[in-house]
Amino acid sequence: MTEKEWLGEDWEEWCLLLMRRKYGADEIQRVPARHRGDLGIEAFTFSGHAFQCYATQGFPSVKERYEKQRDKLTVDLGKLISKKDELCKLLGSVKIKRYMFLVPVFESSQIVQHAATKTEECREHKLPHLHDDFRVVVVTDDDYADERRQILEQPRDLVVVAEPDESDIASWIGEHEALVEVANHKLSAIISNPIRRKEYLQSLITQHVFGNNTLSALRPRYPDQWESATRNIYRKERLLVLEHSIDGRPTSQNVTSIAKDLQRELEQNVPTLGEPFCRAIAWSAVADWLMRCPLEFYGEDHSESA
Known part of the structure; x- marks a missing residue:
């Protein structure tokens, strides 16, 4: 199967569509980054899942892809620490239990190892907006196969629009x-x-x-x-x-x-x-x-x- 090249903004939209299908539109809050900067998450659920979406550009080698994903994950997880005050205000009573790093594809076990390492580092800071069982998870849309199928096979139109007479x-x-x-x-x-x-x-x-x-x-x-x-x-x-x-x-x-x-x-x-x-x-x-x-x-x- 030929790998699809995603633009970052399109990948984010696709991931958020999957998340809304998975958790329900009224259970997920999007976090725009245009005003007052990026806080390291693009959406979160009120049950404690946070999402960051990332698509590497072009068709890099396995090593190059891993390095780009590793660097992106490191930077964004760092914001959980450096911007904890803003995140506490954003999340309110919600505590992040799972930090979902959504990528179109990952081929190196090293990114999973890196996620595990960063999980322990974040836990060590005892951050008030992180759950005691906080964990970083690397996933693709294959992990949401049912939701993906439902969206792609959606039998009804999103809106009903009459054709002009x-x-x-x-x-x-x-x-x-x-x-x-x-x-x-x-x-x-x-x-x-x-x-x-x-x-x-x-x-x-x-x-x-x-x-x-x-x-x-x-x-x-x-x-x-x-x-x-x-x-x-x-x-x-x-x-x-x-x-x-x-x-x-x-x-x-x-x-x-x-x-x-x-x-x-x-x-x-x-x-x-x-x-x-x-x-x-x-x-x-x-x-x-x-x-x-x-x-x-x-x-x-x-x-x-x-």
Whole structure:
């Protein structure tokens, strides 16, 4: 099985999704690090489990992976000591019994030995926010196989979003005439037939509205999935010119390729969204890029005239 390369932020989101499935969304508290710094944990349960997620970048050797994981674990466990006052305020009456170090893969027994060594070091400090039976445990998502399967096989949608009808689309077009005209002008480079172009644009706007409605519905109920989806869209936009340089004789296949690429990335990184929502969100992003600057066509040839 080919090893997947995780971005750190995506691995964290995936781990937190597993933890919520394992312990219940109302039993786990996420700990954002943007304000007042990182405290060495990314979430904790009220029953005494603390979580730190870490994914090494690239595909390092076994030795390199171990060294990076060892150094990360050492630094973050050190914060349990150096930031004990802040952690006591954060945790309240909760005492950390298990410190779960979640990594995509570990292949060296030395990281387990290191975790055992650090366990004893932390216990020696008699920290008020650590349980007497405190222990560091190194795990992967394989250790949460049932939760992983439940998430990936989730039969129902996270949110229910009605597809926009003709009146919804007409209303949206009326409120965004300038943006629609920009998209229409750009599409004229690949679809010269005005009737076909109008139909294409109508379908594109339908997906745009549906995708936006989906994200809006996700945001209040599933903020982690919303954040991960929007982050993937933003990341794709930044790489748009590099990955999809559209010049010469552009065709609608270029647009389809971009949408399908983004859909695959969303399905991989935000698996709970499901295929229909990922497709709608991907096409919504493409429509947005057409109406703004990120997606442009060059050249005067029209590749579709029928």
